[in-house]
Amino acid sequence: MPDATTGVAGPPLLEVDDVTMQFGGVTALDHISFEVRRGEILGLIGPNGAGKTTCFNVMTGVFQPTSGEVRLNGQKLVSRSRHQITRLGIARTFQNIRLFPEMTALENVQVGGDARHRTSVPGALLRLPRHRREERDGRTQAFELLDFMGIPHAANSLARNLPYGDQRRLEIARALATGPELLCLDEPAAGFNPAEKEELLALIRRIRDRGQTVLLIEHDMRLVMGVTDRIVVLEFGRKIADAAPAAVRADPKVVAAYLGVPEDAA
Amino acid sequence: MSTGGDAPRRSAGGRFVDGLRTVDERRVAGLAGIRSRWRALPLVVRIAALAAVAVFFYLLPNLAIPLIPTPDTNFASVLFTVAVYVLVAVGLNVVIGLAGLLDLGYIGFFAVGAYSVAIFGSPASPLATKYPWLMLIPIAIAVSMVSGVILGGPTLRLRGDYLAIVTLGFGEIVRLIAVNWSITNGQIGIPNVPAPPGKFPDGSPLFGVIDTRPFYWLALTVVLICMFGVKLLENSRVGRSWLAIREDEDAAELMGVPSFKFKLWAFAIGAGLGGLSGALFASRQGFINSNSFDVLTSVLFVAAVVLGGAGNLAGVTLGAVLISYLPERFRGAAEYRFLFFGLALIAIMIFRPQGLIPSRRRAVELADRKREAEEEVTAGA
Numbered sequence: 001m002p003d004a005t006t007g008v009a010g011p012p013l014l015e016v017d018d019v020t021m022q023f024g025g026v027t028a029l030d031h032i033s034f035e036v037r038r039g040e041i042l043g044l045i046g047p048n049g050a051g052k053t054t055c056f057n058v059m060t061g062v063f064q065p066t067s068g069e070v071r072l073n074g075q076k077l078v079s080r081s082r083h084q085i086t087r088l089g090i091a092r093t094f095q096n097i098r099l100f101p102e103m104t105a106l107e108n109v110q111v112g113g114d115a116r117h118r119t120s121v122p123g124a125l126l127r128l129p130r131h132r133r134e135e136r137d138g139r140t141q142a143f144e145l146l147d148f149m150g151i152p153h154a155a156n157s158l159a160r161n162l163p164y165g166d167q168r169r170l171e172i173a174r175a176l177a178t179g180p181e182l183l184c185l186d187e188p189a190a191g192f193n194p195a196e197k198e199e200l201l202a203l204i205r206r207i208r209d210r211g212q213t214v215l216l217i218e219h220d221m222r223l224v225m226g227v228t229d230r231i232v233v234l235e236f237g238r239k240i241a242d243a244a245p246a247a248v249r250a251d252p253k254v255v256a257a258y259l260g261v262p263e264d265a266a
Numbered sequence: 267m268s269t270g271g272d273a274p275r276r277s278a279g280g281r282f283v284d285g286l287r288t289v290d291e292r293r294v295a296g297l298a299g300i301r302s303r304w305r306a307l308p309l310v311v312r313i314a315a316l317a318a319v320a321v322f323f324y325l326l327p328n329l330a331i332p333l334i335p336t337p338d339t340n341f342a343s344v345l346f347t348v349a350v351y352v353l354v355a356v357g358l359n360v361v362i363g364l365a366g367l368l369d370l371g372y373i374g375f376f377a378v379g380a381y382s383v384a385i386f387g388s389p390a391s392p393l394a395t396k397y398p399w400l401m402l403i404p405i406a407i408a409v410s411m412v413s414g415v416i417l418g419g420p421t422l423r424l425r426g427d428y429l430a431i432v433t434l435g436f437g438e439i440v441r442l443i444a445v446n447w448s449i450t451n452g453q454i455g456i457p458n459v460p461a462p463p464g465k466f467p468d469g470s471p472l473f474g475v476i477d478t479r480p481f482y483w484l485a486l487t488v489v490l491i492c493m494f495g496v497k498l499l500e501n502s503r504v505g506r507s508w509l510a511i512r513e514d515e516d517a518a519e520l521m522g523v524p525s526f527k528f529k530l531w532a533f534a535i536g537a538g539l540g541g542l543s544g545a546l547f548a549s550r551q552g553f554i555n556s557n558s559f560d561v562l563t564s565v566l567f568v569a570a571v572v573l574g575g576a577g578n579l580a581g582v583t584l585g586a587v588l589i590s591y592l593p594e595r596f597r598g599a600a601e602y603r604f605l606f607f608g609l610a611l612i613a614i615m616i617f618r619p620q621g622l623i624p625s626r627r628r629a630v631e632l633a634d635r636k637r638e639a640e641e642e643v644t645a646g647a
Contacts, residue, residue: 060520086522100513103506111510114503115522121531124502125495131502138503178522 013038013213014059014090014182019068021054021237028054029065030237036182041204041214043224043245046234047257052217053095055234056184060092061085072182086115091180093171095187095217101160105151105170108159109142112177145173149203165196176207183207184215189223201227221258225249233257323486327479338597343478346550348590349485350543355570355586356492356579357539362568363577364505365532366512367422368430371437372540373564374417375410378440379541380548380558381450382406387460392449399460403545410541411534418533422526425515437564444556455555459548473549481550488546492539493579499535500579508532562604569607573614575621584622 014036021029029051036042044052057063059070061082070077077085091112100108117134124131146152149169154162159170168188175183185204189197197220204227208214218224224231224245231248233241235257241248248254304312326334327342335341354376361369386395387402397405421432444450462484464472473480499505507528510518519525548554566589574585593603614621 062516062520081524082516082519083522083524086520092520094517098514098517100510100517102513103509107506107509111506111518111523112521114506117503119503120527121499121504121535124499124504127498134503174521 011038012036013073014215015069015071016055016059017069017071019055019058019065019070021051021058021063022066028237029058031068032234032237032239033068034232034239034242036213036215037230038181038213039208039211040229041208041216041227043228043231044215044217044234045219045221045224045231049236050234051237052234053186054237056092056186056215056217059085059184060090083115086178086180089179089181090184091175091178091182092184093168093175093186093188095190097164097167097171099159099167099171099174101158103159104156105146105154105159105162105166105173106139106142106156108170109145109173109177110138112174113138113141113179115178141177142173145176146170148176148206149173150199164191168192172203172207176212180212182213182215184217186217187219188216189218189220197223221249320486320490324483327482336594336597339594340478342482343550344591344594346478346482346485347594348587349482349489350547350550351567351570351586351590352583353485353489353492353543353546354540354567355574355582356489356496357536357543358567358571359576359579359582360496360499360508360539361532361536362571363582364500364508364512365529366508367529367532368426368568369433369533369536370430370561370568371433371435371440371564372536372567373559373561374433374437374440375414375537375540376544376547376563376567377444377559378413378537379406379410379544380554381444381456381544382409382541383545383548384456384459384554385449388456388458390458391456399462399549402460403542406545407538407542410544411538413541414534414537415530417537418530422529422533434561434564437559437561441556441559441561444559450556453555453557455553457553459552459554461549461552475552478550481546485546485550488542492542493583496535496579504528504531566607569611572621573611575623578621578623581621581623 012035016032016034019029019032020027032051032055044055046052054063058065059077061077061080061084065078068078072085072088072090075088077088077090080088100111103111114134117138119128119131119134122128143152143155146155149172151162151166151169151173154166154170159167162170168191172183172185172188188204189200192200201223204214204216216224216228228245231241231243231245232239233248233251233254235253240253240257241251243251307315327345336344354372357375358369358372361367361372383399383402383406385391385393386397386405387399388394417433417436421429424432445452450456461471461473462480464480466472473484507518507523507525510521510523511525511528515525547558551558570585570589571582572585573588574583575581589607592606593599599606618624
C-alpha cells in the first residue's frame with residue numbers, strides 16, 4: 001500500500017484508486033493506487049513499457065480501466081467522456097507532439113481556451129454578446145500564455161512550421177489554456193538539450209507557482225529529481241515506490257528496475 | 267478509438283485534406299502574397315471590393331461581355347445552375363473542408379431538399395400543403411437538417427473511410443427511395459413544383475420560365491447570405507473546433523472539444539445548405555424526378571470542393587464555378603465532361619494537390635493584438 005510520504009502535502013487533488021488496465025492478456029496497469037496532492041509536482045517514472053502513458057490515458061479518459069476508479073476532487077472520472085474530464089480540470093500534453101498542424105499557434109491555444117467557453121452555432125451566427133466576450137477573453141488569454149511559455153513571436157505561425165522546441169512549449173500553452181487544476185506532462189523534455197531542460201524546469205516550477213498541480217512523466221532522472229516534490233515509480237504496471245526524490249533514488253528496488261540487478265548479487 | 271501509441275490519428279477527411287496539402291510552399295507563395303496584401307487593406311476597402319464583386323455578379327447576365335456567355339444555352343439559367351453548385355460547394359465545404367468529414371453522399375441532402383419543396387408544394391403530390399413558397403424553403407432546410415442529424419447521429423462515431431462509405435450508402439438510399447416510393451414517383455417524378463412568388467406589373471410571374479434572371483439573382487443572394495454565415499461560423503469557437511477535429515480528433519477531444527456535437531453541427535449545417543440548394547433547384551425546374559440525384563453528381567460535388575481547395579471559401583467557389591460553367595460553355599465537348607474532369611483532377615493532384623486556391627489559416631494581424639493590449643490597459647485602469 002502507498003507509503004506515507006513527505007513533500008508539499010496538500011489535500012489530494014487526484015486519486016488513482018486500485019486501477020487495473022488490461023489489453024487482452026497484457027496487464028498494463030496492475031492495481032495501481034496513488035494520489036496527486038494539490039500544489040505539488042509529482043513525478044511518474046519507470047522504465048520503458050512500465051505503464052506511465054497508459055496511466056495518463058486512463059486518467060484523461062482515453063482508456064476505460066478494466067477495474068478501479070479515478071477521482072478528481074472526489075468526482076469520479078471513469079466513464080466520463082474525454083472533453084468532460086478536461087473541463088473538470090485535467091489537461092495533458094502528448095509524448096509525440098499532437099498539435100493542430102494547420103492552425104496557427106494562437107488558434108491552437110484558443111482551442112484550449114474554448115474548453116471553458118459555451119458559444120455554439122447560434123451564438124456565433126448571431127454574434128451574441130457572449131460570443132464577443134469569449135472571443136476577446138480567449139484571445140487575450142492565448143497571447144498571455146504564449147508570452148508565459150516564451151513563444152510570443154510564434155503566435156501567427158502555423159503550428160507545423162514551428163521549431164521542435166516551440167512546438168513542445170505550444171503544447172503546454174494549449175493545455176494550460178483549458179484552465180486545468182492538474183497539468184499532466186508526458187515527457188516534455190524529450191529531445192531537449194541540457195540548457196533547454198533547465199529552462200523547462202524553471203517553467204514547470206512557475207506553473208506550479210501559478211497554483212496548478214503538475215504530474216510529470218519523464219525519463220531524465222536528473223530533471224525529475226530536480227523538480228519534483230514526490231515520485232511514483234512504476235515497473236511492469238506495478239507501483240514499486242512512492243516517496244520523496246531522495247528516498248526514491250536510494251530505493252534498491254528502483255535502482256534494480258532502472259539498472260538491472262547484477263548477476264552475482266541476485 | 268485507441269490512442270495507445272499516441273500516434274496522431276486524423277479523420278479520413280483530415281488525412282484527405284492533408285494529402286492534398288503536401289504543399290510545395292513556393293507554389294503557394296504567390297497567392298500568399300496576394301492574401302497578405304488583401305489582409306493589409308483597411309476594412310472599408312475590403313468591404314467595398316467585395317461589394318463591387320457582388321455587384322459585378324448581379325449585373326453579369328445583363329453585361330454583354332464577349333466570350334463569357336454560353337452560346338448554346340440561356341446564359342442566365344446557366345448562371346443559376348452555377349449559383350446552385352456554388353451553394354452546394356459552400357455547404358459541402360463545411361463538412362469536408364472545415365470539419366474534415368468525407369461525405370460522398372451529399373447529393374442525398376440535395377435530393378431531400380428538392381423533394382421536400384416538391385412533395386409539400388406541388389398540387390400533384392398527395393402530401394401537398396397550402397404553404398406558400400416562402401414557407402416551403404425553411405421546411406425543406408429543416409427536413410434536410412433533420413435528415414443530416416439522423417444520418418450523423420449513429421454514423422459520426424465512425425471515422426474516416428468508414429464514414430465515407432456510409433455516406434455513399436446514404437446518397438444511394440435516398441435515390442432508391444426517390445425511385446421506388448409512390449409519393450416521389452420515380453422517373454415520372456413530381457410536376458408543378460411551386461416557384462417563388464412575385465409578379466411583374468403586367469401580371470406575368472416574376473420567376474418565370476422565359477426570363478430566368480430573377481432566379482439567378484435570387485440564388486446569388488442566397489449564396490452571398492450563406493457564405494457570410496459560414497464565414498461567421500469559421501471565425502468563432504465553432505470554426506476552431508471544426509478545424510481542430512479535422513486536424514486531430516483525439517487531441518481535440520482531450521483539449522475539451524466536444525467533437526461529436528460539433529461534427530453533428532457540421533453535418534446538420536452542411537445538410538441544411540445542401541437541402542436549400544436542392545430546394546432552389548427544384549423551384550427553378552418546376553419538375554423533378556429521380557434522375558437528377560445520382561452518385562456521379564455527388565462525386566462531382568466533392569470534385570468541386572477538392573479542385574478548388576477544400577477549406578477555403580473562395581477556392582471551393584471557384585471549383586464549383588468551373589465544374590458547372592465549363593460544360594455549359596463548351597457544350598460541344600460536354601459529353602466528354604467526365605473525361606476532362608478526370609484529367610483535370612489528376613493534373614491538380616500532381617501539380618497543385620492543395621487545390622486551386624488552398625486553405626490557409628488566417629494570421630491575426632498584429633494590429634489586433636495592439637488594440638487588445640490597449641483595451642486591457644483601459645479596462646484595468
